[in-house]
Amino acid sequence: MPLHDELTSPQAVWDELLAGNERFAAQASEHPHMHDERRAELSAGQSPRAVVLSCSDSRAPVELLFDSGLGDIFVVRTAGEILGLSVLASVEYAVNGLGCPLVVVLGHEFCGAVGAALTAVTTGELPGGFSNVLVERVTPSVLAAQREGHTESADVERVHVRHTVDTLFAQFPALREKVAEGSVGVVGARYRVSDNRVETVCSHGVE
Template sequence: MVTMTTEQGASSTSRTPAQALDSLIRGNARFMSEESAHPRQDGARRELMTTGQRPFAVVLACSDSRVPVEIIFDQGLGDIFVIRTAGEITDLSVLASLEFAVVGLGVPLVVVLGHESCGAVMAAQNALETGEMPSGFQRVLVEKVTPSLLAARAEGGESAEDFERHHVIEIAAHIVDRSPQILNGLREGTVGVVGMRYRLSDGLTEPVVTYGTAIEGVPAGDLS
């Protein structure tokens, strides 16, 4: 097994969920302040990547071109295992990919990354308000996102931000509920799950829910 050096000086295989989250938060802070380090992107790193991968986080993100995961977290080659779907929606292949990262690669942190001005959330909101559904397979996006919006409305949510935040919360809860292997990792303390919303306006990735790793002021999800 190849051991990769992290910015903390520990191997990615020994990084805790809290350490992995700290690396992402600090990288995002560098990106926000326009002080990105662009780490682990040189020829030596490329050569190392030919022998295997040991990412420290798996991120389920929206496919939106304005949310390039490795860039906004200022990470390098082999650091993040990225899964992208419009509206960060899940299906069996997404859940299988998440479990491959956690079980097969030993990733300690799962991140659900929504964002400001999400087109999938907007489409679902429009469908709820007008009763009009998009044509073709795009209607699947609306069908997948609408339950999150209904849940947000039930809790008093009205704005696009409310809907985007709640959609991330619902997707994170869905992953924990549907994946016994991720849930086991949470209960054993080897895995953390965090839902975040990326703000296009200033570049901040704000946590909105956590499982298995605490962030002050951020609600913790229910593992019962």
């Protein structure tokens, strides 16, 4: 089922994204909202259902893995789904300016940025260049994971997603108010490259 116009509650949008991922994982994608009618509709403006902050990894293509189409998702991607001013501005615009009822922070299996941060913490070696910024932003998540006793990449990826959601709330306080009033939901999730499925890591205002 494509995303319907009447879907505006955070829970309905999350359910629909998960249903889209189920279709994608089952190799039964419907590729909704890709027709001329949709293109014509979008010429009048956009009203995306969700803003997704994900890693830039080529194995985690956001629209494809949620089997969604044109105008459905406002996507922000950075390696390691790290936050920065441009990212915060983009998420804020999607929520305040476009009225997105759902924010998803999407990490993934085999994340190179998380792996580089794990290596840096373990060996003290930095990758060099601008990649050092990725390591700096992900390292607090690695340290938090270690405090919780996690050393496996999969667990560190989950902690990084949760930590990123917490940091997003801290840096964008209005988001927490919107969650409290029920107008916006926030989900932390992890995409598994090996079986194409999205797992929920944490959620606020949705289940």
